[in-house]
Amino acid sequence: MVKVEVKYTKLFINNEWVDAVSKKTFPTINPHDETVIAEVAEGDKADVDIAVAAAKKAFHRYSPWRILDASGRGLLMLKLADLIESQAKYLAELETLDCGKPVKTAEEEFYYSATVLRYYAGKADKILGNTIPADGEVMSMTIKEPVGVCAQIIPWNYPIPMMSWKIAPALAAGCTIIVKPAEQTPLTALAVAALIKEAGFPPGVVNIIPGYGPTAGAALTHHPDVDKVAFTGSTEVGKIILGAASAVNLKRVTLELGGKSPLVVFNDADVEKAAQIAHGAAFANGGQCCCAGTRTYVQSGIYDQFVAKAAEIAAKRSVGNPFDDVEQGPQIDQDMYSKVLGYIEAGKAGGAKCVVGGDKLGDKGYYIKPTVFADVKDDMKIAKEEIFGPVQSILKFETFEEIVDRANDTNYGLGAGVITNDITLAMSFAKYVRAGSVWINIYDHVTSQTPFGGFKDSGIGRELGEDGINQYLETKTITLALPKVPQF
Structure with missing residues (x-):
């Protein structure tokens, strides 16, 4: 077995590595031989509250993140993509250790994830509204704004590709994020968190909270300061999340769920x-x-x-x-x-x-x-x-x-x-x-440009492509009264 160094096992909040408030940890298991790889900090409601507060502060209108030019967001994302590629071999070995994916496949997935980041980096300064020929003596227009603080719950089968599908459009739109990786596969999300900090993203923009669905996940989906939830996983859990997302406030929801294709x-x-x-x-x-x-x-x-x-x-x-x-x-x-x-x-x-x-x-x-x-x-x-x-x-x-x-x-x-x-x-x-x-005459060919999501019980909304970034934007209509047209 290849020896892989596990560098990060704590929570990542506000660009800092911290223990869980409870000091609890949980084991992540090597599926090849059923041994414990490492003990990882176990986030729960108390930690979610801290992470959401950090994300909310980072979303404030005068924060470094909100006043950053849209093109600046894109440049940070491009730097993150480069860093992921530079660490692809190590990250792939860590992924293989944690989820049992063949190491060659895992390395390909990190390069693919970098392409998703680059695709949305290019969209960051191309988020456009419209002018509207509204009736009456007015001028109307729409502008697009980030939806706000986003909870993103990641599955274990494609940990980093699914993370890239979620963080890339959210960052391009200008949102702030709390990621909950699957409890089976937390290690690579934490390793990428270190690269997010290295790339120069301001504190609070991306936070990573390992933990379990019924505790950390539920705290995120019920939190009143979370504006959107994105989840990939089973239909059964998706239905629970959909209910939780409307329990306190009406969160925007994207769900990519099961299939029987x-x-x-x-x-x-x-x-x-x-x-x-x-x-x-x-x-x-x-x-x-x-x-x-x-x-x-x-x-x-x-x-x-x-x-x-x-x-x-x-x-x-x-x-x-x-x-x-x-x-x-x-x-x-x-x-x-x-x-x-x-x-x-x-x-x-x-x-x-x-x-x-x-x-x-x-x-x-x-x-x-x-x-x-x-x-x-x-x-x-x-x-x-x-x-x-x-x-x-x-x-x-x-x-x-x-x-x-x-x-x-x-x-x-x-x-x-x-x-x-x-x-x-x-x-x-x-x-x-x-x-x-x-x-x-092909199957499962999914690229950064092609929207992905399901009909019926397979989900709500789409990820990737133009549809993907629209899931993280609100449309605001602005109407301005004009002087009455003089009569001649």
Whole structure:
């Protein structure tokens, strides 16, 4: 195992490292071997109150942050992006230690996160209002203003990409922030906090409070001085946050939640290529992806051939120590490990055919064999519920009309994919499927420029792209009376 130095374990408030008021800590666990990496300061309501006060002070109209030119905000963000890239190797190793992500993948994610910061840095001085030809002897215009103090609750599956999705548009807009990283993966958020300070952001602009959802998270979502909450995670927790956000004041809310995304493969597809795309859609990040294409629908003409190829690819997928050259590391923790194994048993018991995998891997660490089920029916548990692990369900279909209805027969609507050489067929599917992102002959291609979010129970609002920064802006209409037009 690579030796990685853990430099930061305290709370980051007002550009200072501090213990929790309670002095409590919690362990963060290495999912590779189940050992304790470090003890991290455990924030709760008392710490949230201090962090929110710091963010509120930093948002005051005469603060260094608020009087900074918009282009100045962009320059600070560009410096942060450069610092993240300069530390990408160390940050990736820290991420791998904390969440089990293959180290090469983790390093790519830090470079990607820097691109998100640069994209929004370029938008900081391009936030524009409008002039409006309003009725009457008036001049009307709109201006855009930052929404205020923002609570941002980050998931454990993509800790720094999801942090960048949230802090980048908020900083570009001029907001101040309290980040609560997932309790499973707090270390890289704290390491990036040190870079935020080094980049020169004023005190209180970004604060990092590790802790648990029912304590630190709840304190943030209920706090009367928090103006907006952004959350990525499960639909169940998202519903709790939505309720909490309206309990004291009406906070603005962005929610990126769960999914059970369909990937549809038509008869004219190249089976080898389609199976590779579908494999990536289902197994990327160990299946720990909200928009994972885990419902693989294959048209009957190529179904058997596709199943054989999918099983062959999954059987060759390398799983092991994430510091080695592998495609898949361990699942995040004991709870998710047990949950995924439970779904695998439910698939077997429900009558699906397990064609590869179907069990844990080894006796130490949270490793699961890549698993492919064939002959899956729509009413099976593994076809209806989000598994969040390395499990692919392959279902058969006959007609276009049938598959659109089946793809939409879910409470989720985060992503969808289609593989076909018929562009009319592909665009028709894209038109009728109810999902926030639709990928054609590719899957899960998400860039800084492309809005991302879900329909139905998959969320509210969008992140990335132009939509992403609009989530952190209020529109103010200003109307000025003009002198009455003289009569000639």
